[in-house]
Each structure stands twice: as C-alpha cells, then as structure tokens.
Amino acid sequence: MMLPMDFFERPTLIVAHDMLGKFLCCSDGRALMITEVEAYDGPQDLACHAARGRTPRTEVMFGAAGHFYVYLIYGIHWMLNVVTDRKDYPAAVLIRGLEGISGPARLTKALKIDKKLNTLPAHPASGFWFEDRGTRIPSREIIKTPRIGVDYAGPEWATKPWRFLVKNGSS
DNA sequence: TAAGTGATCTCT
C-alpha cells in the first residue's frame, strides 16, 4: 500500500520513526527498505535549513507534507528529504540509508536522484514514492543517535537523538 | 585526514 500524504502530515519525529521498515519505490521497479533517517524539525531547530528563514531553497519545507526536498551539499552530493508536519511548519526527514546502501549520497546516486525531484510529491507520477509492505521493525531493533555532521548547530541541537536506524539494517 | 565541488545565502 502506498503511503498517503497524511502519513507525513504528523510530527516529524513520529514520521521519521515510522519510516523505518517502509519502502522507497522507484518507477524502474526497484523497492528498497528504509533503514536510516534523520529528523529536522521546525524553525527553532538550528540544524534545520529552515532555521535561517524562508528562502527559495527552503520554501518547499514550509509547504505541504509528502513532498521531496532535494538539495546539493558540498558541491557534489544530492540529499533526499521528505517534507513532514503541517503546512507552514518547516520540517523534513532526511533519508540516510536504504537496505544495502548506507550513506545519503550513495543512495541518491544509486537511484539517480537529483534536483529534478525537488518539490515534487511522493507519488508514482513523480517517479518515486513510499510503500508499506507489512514489515514491522521491533522497537528494540531501532537505534537512536545524535544526527551526523550538524555540530555547527551548537551542542543543544547537535546532541538531540534524532537519527533513527535499524540494527543491522544496511546488511 | 583532507580535498573535491557548486548551489545558496549574506554581505557589499
């Protein structure tokens, strides 16, 4: 079953947690289980791009949930995010790892994701969407850690355990 | 451990 838009229209931490074990589906037929995500929640979260205000780049995070936010980092790597929570509240979940693929930039490279997907909805018409295929990850197999590469946000935000991963998920 | 790479944002 394809995840409906209202799956994403909930608090970001809940969406991030629930996305583990769901599948990212591609119009070429591939479907890979999500094993690692990070939450970026709201204008007060200094690690969230939208904390710097509403700009052309972050505009999509202020929009409706269930849309992709794709951007280039370090001039080389594409990052894949999904917008969460209600409209006008900037938040998103970064997809960091899929079954057999660890690393957010490896994932976008493998799926040939780039800015063409930015602002599009998670729907077959866009080429990528999410499905629940009945997999349930037991809570004891979900590990929480601080987010990666966000030291610039200061200790209060950099240490929040907003990275979720499935134990042994990348194997 | 450091370099590579370019869009974006914040000044002039």
Added chain:
DNA sequence: GAGATCACTTAA
C-alpha cells in the same frame, strides 16, 4: 558580484 558555508564520500 564576491566570499563563506556546507545534513558527504573517497582515497591515502
């Protein structure tokens, strides 16, 4: 327009 910054990967 110029300069700094950056949610990463790879090869040493």
